[in-house]
Amino acid sequence: xxxxxxxxxxxxxxxxxxxxxxxxxxxxxxxxxxxxxxxxxxxxxxxxxxxxxxxxxxxxxxxxxxxxxxxxxxxxxxxxxxxxxxxxxxxxxxxxxxxxxxxxxxxxxxxxxxxxx
Numbered sequence: 001x002x003x004x005x006x007x008x009x010x011x012x013x014x015x016x017x018x019x020x021x022x023x024x025x026x027x028x029x030x031x032x033x034x035x036x037x038x039x040x041x042x043x044x045x046x047x048x049x050x051x052x053x054x055x056x057x058x059x060x061x062x063x064x065x066x067x068x069x070x071x072x073x074x075x076x077x078x079x080x081x082x083x084x085x086x087x088x089x090x091x092x093x094x095x096x097x098x099x100x101x102x103x104x105x106x107x108x109x110x111x112x113x114x115x116x117x
Contacts, residue, residue: 003029005092007085011035012077019079024089026051028096033068035076049074056093058086066090 006025013020022035033054034046053071063083068076080086 003027007089008038009085009089010079012079022078024078026092026096031096033093049076051093051097054093054097056090056097058090068093 004025004027006023008021009024010019011022011024012018021038023038025034025036026032027034031050031052032048033051034048036046049068049070049072051068051070055069057067057069059065059067059077064081064086065077065079066086066089068078070076078089080089
């Protein structure tokens with residue numbers, strides 16, 4: 001069984017620096033998403049976020065971008081090189097999040113609601 005899924009994506013860092021390449025690693029065994037600067041191959045400088053309860057939202061802007069809304073309140077806006085790669089990441093992240101939320105879309109309005117059991 002695969003315990004890690006990783007790849008190089010662009011992450012929006014801020015208005016000044018814009019999009020920056022990062023190496024993202026989804027550690028399935030610990031339910032953590034990490035990202036590294038590309039030059040940090042040995043794991044130094046990792047930024048870690050728990051993915052449990054995260055909401056994964058493909059962008060309506062284009063077919064390459066998606067957002068990861070963590071239960072901690074942090075949001076990562078990331079972009080893949082191509083649409084197929086974005087879909088792989090979205091599918092993989094959604095498969096391992098245990099969110100109790102879902103999106104209801106009506107036109108351009110998005111609402112997040114809790115699932116009812």
